[in-house]
Amino acid sequence: xxxxxxxQSSAASxxxxxxxxxxxxxxxxxxxxxxxxxxxxxxxxxxxxxLLIRLQLWVPNNTLIGPDTFNQLFTMHGTTMIFFVVxxxxxxxxxxxxxxxxxxxxxxxxRLNALGFWLALFxxxxxxxxxxxxxxLYGLGSAPDVGWFAYAPLTSPxxxxxxxxxxxxxxxxxxxxxxxxxxxxxIATILTMRAPGMKLNQVPLFVWMMxxxxxxxxxxxxxxxxxxxxxxxxxxxxxxxxxxQAGGSAILWQHLFWFFGHxxxxxxxxxxxxxxxxxxxxxxxxxxFGYASMAAATAAIGFISLGVxxxxxxxxxxxxxxxxxxxxxxxLIAVPTGIKIFNWTATLYGGRLxxxxxxxxxxxxxxxxxxxxxxxxxxxxxxxxxxxxxxxxLVAHFHYVLFGGSLFALMGGCYYWFPKATGKMLSxxxxxWHFWLLFVGFNLLFxxxxxxxxxxxxxxxYTYEAGQGWDFWNQLSTIGAFIMGIxxxxxxxxxxxxxxxxQKAGDDPWDAWTLEWATSSPPASYNFExxxxxxxxxxxxxxxxxxxxxxxxx
Amino acid sequence: MSKPNVDEEIxxxxxxxxxxxxxxxxxxMATFLCSEAAFFSTLVVAYLIYLGEDxxxxxxxxxxxxxxxxxxxxxLLGSSGTIxxxxxxxxxKSLNGFSVWMFxxxxxxxxxxxxxxxxxxELIYQDGLTIGRNLFGxxxxxxxxxxxxxxTLGLVLLTVITFLxxxxxxxxxxxxxxxxxxxxxxxDAVWIVIFGVVYWMGT
Numbered sequence: 001x002x003x004x005x006x007x008q009s010s011a012a013s014x015x016x017x018x019x020x021x022x023x024x025x026x027x028x029x030x031x032x033x034x035x036x037x038x039x040x041x042x043x044x045x046x047x048x049x050x051l052l053i054r055l056q057l058w059v060p061n062n063t064l065i066g067p068d069t070f071n072q073l074f075t076m077h078g079t080t081m082i083f084f085v086v087x088x089x090x091x092x093x094x095x096x097x098x099x100x101x102x103x104x105x106x107x108x109x110x111r112l113n114a115l116g117f118w119l120a121l122f123x124x125x126x127x128x129x130x131x132x133x134x135x136x137l138y139g140l141g142s143a144p145d146v147g148w149f150a151y152a153p154l155t156s157p158x159x160x161x162x163x164x165x166x167x168x169x170x171x172x173x174x175x176x177x178x179x180x181x182x183x184x185x186x187i188a189t190i191l192t193m194r195a196p197g198m199k200l201n202q203v204p205l206f207v208w209m210m211x212x213x214x215x216x217x218x219x220x221x222x223x224x225x226x227x228x229x230x231x232x233x234x235x236x237x238x239x240x241x242x243x244x245q246a247g248g249s250a251i252l253w254q255h256l257f258w259f260f261g262h263x264x265x266x267x268x269x270x271x272x273x274x275x276x277x278x279x280x281x282x283x284x285x286x287x288x289f290g291y292a293s294m295a296a297a298t299a300a301i302g303f304i305s306l307g308v309x310x311x312x313x314x315x316x317x318x319x320x321x322x323x324x325x326x327x328x329x330x331x332l333i334a335v336p337t338g339i340k341i342f343n344w345t346a347t348l349y350g351g352r353l354x355x356x357x358x359x360x361x362x363x364x365x366x367x368x369x370x371x372x373x374x375x376x377x378x379x380x381x382x383x384x385x386x387x388x389x390x391x392x393x394l395v396a397h398f399h400y401v402l403f404g405g406s407l408f409a410l411m412g413g414c415y416y417w418f419p420k421a422t423g424k425m426l427s428x429x430x431x432x433w434h435f436w437l438l439f440v441g442f443n444l445l446f447x448x449x450x451x452x453x454x455x456x457x458x459x460x461x462y463t464y465e466a467g468q469g470w471d472f473w474n475q476l477s478t479i480g481a482f483i484m485g486i487x488x489x490x491x492x493x494x495x496x497x498x499x500x501x502x503q504k505a506g507d508d509p510w511d512a513w514t515l516e517w518a519t520s521s522p523p524a525s526y527n528f529e530x531x532x533x534x535x536x537x538x539x540x541x542x543x544x545x546x547x548x549x550x551x552x553x554x
Numbered sequence: 555m556s557k558p559n560v561d562e563e564i565x566x567x568x569x570x571x572x573x574x575x576x577x578x579x580x581x582x583m584a585t586f587l588c589s590e591a592a593f594f595s596t597l598v599v600a601y602l603i604y605l606g607e608d609x610x611x612x613x614x615x616x617x618x619x620x621x622x623x624x625x626x627x628x629x630l631l632g633s634s635g636t637i638x639x640x641x642x643x644x645x646x647k648s649l650n651g652f653s654v655w656m657f658x659x660x661x662x663x664x665x666x667x668x669x670x671x672x673x674x675x676e677l678i679y680q681d682g683l684t685i686g687r688n689l690f691g692x693x694x695x696x697x698x699x700x701x702x703x704x705x706t707l708g709l710v711l712l713t714v715i716t717f718l719x720x721x722x723x724x725x726x727x728x729x730x731x732x733x734x735x736x737x738x739x740x741x742d743a744v745w746i747v748i749f750g751v752v753y754w755m756g757t
Contacts, residue, residue: 108578180589188581192574218585222593230600233696238686241600241696247607247689256596 026110027525031117032096033421036414038121039089040492045128046080047488049073054445054481057474060466070462071145075168076127078148082268083172084124086402089410090271091120091182094210096421098186100516100523101204103195103532103539108188116181123175130167144168147460149257150231152242152250157235166235173228176221183217186210195515198534201295202554204514205288206274208295212302213270216263219306224260227253251316258309266305268402270298272369272409273340276362279416280344282512283359284351287550290343291537297336297343304333314385323382330380337373341366356510357431361412364439368404372397375450390460393453399446411438411491418495419509423521424502430494437487444480448473513538583733587740590704594744597697598751604689605755614690614756617681619673623753626669627745630705633662634742637712637735644731649720656716659738663709670702694752701748704741711737 013021022030053073056065065073099107107113130143144164146154155165190211194203203211231253233239240246242253281288288294310318310326344366353359375397378384388394411434418426452473457464464470508517518540519528536542536550576584605614636658643651674695677683685695711734718724719731 109582112582180586184582184585184589187585188578191581192576192578214585218589219592222589223596226593226596226600230696233685233692238684239692239696240686240689241692247604247609248692249603252600252603256600 026106026114028095028099028107028110028113029421029523029525029527031113032092032094034117035088035092035095035120038117038124039085039092042080042084042088042124043488046077046085047485049077049080051481051485053077054478056462057464058478059475060464060471062463065462067462068145071147071460072143072164074460075144075147079127079144079168079172080124081402082148082264083175084120084127086268086406086410087175087179088117088120090213090268090406091116091179093271093275093410093413093417094186094213095182097417097516098189098207098210099193100420100519100527101207101514102190102193102198103515103528103534104189104193105527105531107185108193109185112181113185116178116185119178119181120175123171123173123178125171126174127167127171130164130171133163133167149261150253151257152231152253153244155231155235155253156243160235166232169228169232173225176225176228179217180221183214183221186214187218190214195532195534195539198539201292202534202537204274204537205277205291205294205298206271209270209274209277209298212298213267213274216267216270216302216305220260220263220267223256227256227260230256251313251318254313254316255309258312259306261312262309263305265398265401266301268406270301272365272406273298275409275413275416276344276365278512278514279358279362279412280347282416282510283354283356283362284348285354286347286351287538288343289346289349290339293339294343297339300336301333304329304336308333311380311385314382315389327380327382331377334373334377341370341373356415357426357428357435358412358416358510360432360435361408361415364435365405365408365412368400368408368442372400372402372404375400388453390458391453392449392457392459395459396446396449396453399449403446404442408438411435414491416510417516418498419505420516420521420523422499422502423505424498425505425509426498426502427494430490430497434487434491434494437483437490441480441483441485441487445477445484446480448476448480452477508540513541515539518543577729579729579733580736583736587736590740591744594697594700594747597693597700598747601693601697601751604693608688608690610688612681612683612687612690614694614752617677617683618753618757619676620753620757622669622673623749626666626673627749629662629666629669630742630745633659633666634739636662637738641732641735644719653716653720656712656719660709660712660716663705663712667702667705667709670698697748697752701741701744704744708734708738708741 022034025031025034052065053070056062056070058064095107095113099105127144133142142164144150144167146160146165146168150165150168153159190203190207191200194200230239230241234241234243234248240248242248242250244250277288277294308326308329310322311330314323314327355363375393379388379394379397415426415431418424452470453459455469455473457468457470457474464474505521507519507521509521510517515532515534516523518532532539536554538550542549542551574581611617636655640652640655640659643655683691683694685691715724715731715734724730
């Protein structure tokens with residue numbers, strides 16, 4: 001199905017022309033790649049911040065980094081990783097893949113799509129501009145230091161003079177608007193532009209999960225935007241939303257933030273689930289187990305995730321009945337998530353497993369996300385939460401979910417779809433090194449945090465006294481962090497080397513079944529010469545096996 | 555698989571499912587309006603949470619005028635009616651009818667904004683209610699202000715779209731005009747909620 005390349009600037013055109021093509025592009029594939037490049041850039045930045053944090057915690061009473069800088073580092077690390085690494089990476093995957101998977105030529109609103117990307121990128125730039133403001137007007141530090149959830153009253157004019165908090169507000173606000181445009185676009189594309197014959201219950205599970213994901217974005221991001229505007233009004237117009245001295249409420253910020261913040265966890269996790277649901281069947285050589293229950297579980301997760309936000313606030317001192325409700329709702333979300341884990345396991349069961357790099361990451365995801373999910377259930381239990389909230393146990397938990405979960409899946413996605421996007425295979429050898437270093441480093445980094453946390457080490461402390469039994473676990477973590485750093489270095493080397501001289505991929509290197517593999521690698525700007533007609537969930541299987549097509553059984 | 559089956563011998567194109575009832579632009583607008591609804595819900599929740607929590611006045615009962623709100627509502631609700639008539643005229647291919655009703659819509663929208671301006675002037679200079687005065691001021695001006703901002707934006711859109719239609723710059727298939735009317739209806743619906751929550755409950 002090789003299609004002659006037209007319309008895209010060929011390699012022969014001068015660099016300026018090529019760059020101009022990238023900057024002005026409205027092609028969903030190029031925007032997807034731009035998103036992923038942006039994400040990888042900020043991954044390095046946020047990763048370096050994490051390494052600095054780990055260096056500071058290497059020994060007790062370390063003086064490498066002062067408390068002020070440390071506060072800035074964990075704030076910037078958290079904000080960067082969530083808003084400018086995971087969010088753009090999932091936007092990138094969705095942008096690149098959804099139109100290909102549903103067999104259309106571009107997203108519904110290509111120019112809006114480009115706007116979304118540039119807003120996301122400028123949001124990141126605004127946040128990091130703070131570092132270049134020197135010590136700003138009041139000599140009170142440059143980068144924001146209020147934590148990624150920026151609790152009141154730390155953000156009030158009295159405690160956050162200078163501009164650092166404003167950079168945080170505006171950076172995340174601008175990128176949040178970009179995310180909203182992305183979600184609007186995605187929903188319109190998935191609902192109205194599927195290939196002829198492709199019913200909504202026949203789209204690949206990645207598309208299904210992105211649909212629910214976009215729905216969550218539509219509901220969860222505007223309250224954050226509203227809360228941030230309220231905060232700006234507090235800071236600059238004398239309003240009293242979060243000003244307790246005038247009757248306002250610091251708790252309101254927490255409610256509004258976590259009403260965004262908890263769905264956000266699922267906004268970052270659902271695309272990962274989608275990627276895993278694409279990789280696991282292909283490398284097990286089996287149809288996904290329980291497509292319908294998978295889709296239903298996704299919708300259930302989306303719905304329940306809107307009603308669990310106050311489990312981030314058990315230690316605030318809310319009403320006991322509220323605590324009980326949010327605890328129960330949080331337990332409830334384990335049911336659809338469990339259904340997913342069982343479906344993936346059942347897909348693996350009896351399959352002819354091929355342990356290529358994407359599959360390694362998928363299996364790593366299954367294990368790590370399971371651990372993160374289980375500690376999540378522990379933390380949803382109010383008394384346990386009272387004991388370990390704001391300790392390193394919590395830090396371990398959400399890194400198992402967001403790194404062991406989301407990022408492992410996204411890395412697997414990189415290996416799985418890199419051949420489609422570039423026409424070259426990523427090196428399997430380097431890929432295996434990348435995976436194992438990441439896997440070992442990850443567990444060495446975040447595993448011991450569980451123990452340090454249970455032993456009482458609070459999060460966000462810039463140093464600690466010796467003799468509390470924390471030293472050893474912190475050193476393990478720091479070693480793990482640097483092993484992971486090497487793993488990522490190998491990943492970047494792999495990207496560059498494979499792009500230059502990787503093996504040719506061909507249209508369908510994994511013998512997969514979804515539509516993106518039906519076109520050339522990389523696809524032409526118009527995606528498909530002929531829009532395919534779809535009769536089953538595995539349209540490419542039907543094409544390859546006309547004697548035994550899926551639509552006979554569905 | 556060699557049963558003599560018509561289906562297999564001739565590759566009949568699959569039965570194409572009926573298209574999604576809405577166009578991409580309509581879904582896009584509807585989705586955008588959903589996010590707007592989430593935004594305004596947050597502002598309304600903030601208003602309700604702080605309602606009656608103030609230690610110092612002025613309170614809604616002391617400063618808001620239900621009569622003025624009713625008149626203002628009449629302007630805005632009326633404009634929803636006139637824009638509907640404008641859309642009907644457009645469907646009937648009557649450019650003049652469309653223009654007249656759009657002009658009526660814009661006028662009513664402007665009257666609504668003028669009403670709001672009078673209200674704010676009175677609140678600020680007679681009652682001394684500013685955004686920094688108390689929680690009522692904080693939440694009231696934020697909620698009403700964002701709504702008025704949306705009305706203003708809507709007026710700009712209405713004006714632009716009317717000129718584009720008159721200049722014949724929109725293709726017959728363009729959905730822009732219809733979608734702008736959706737937005738206007740939404741702004742109106744938000745006002746109904748605000749009227750209930752702020753003016754009806756408050757006075």
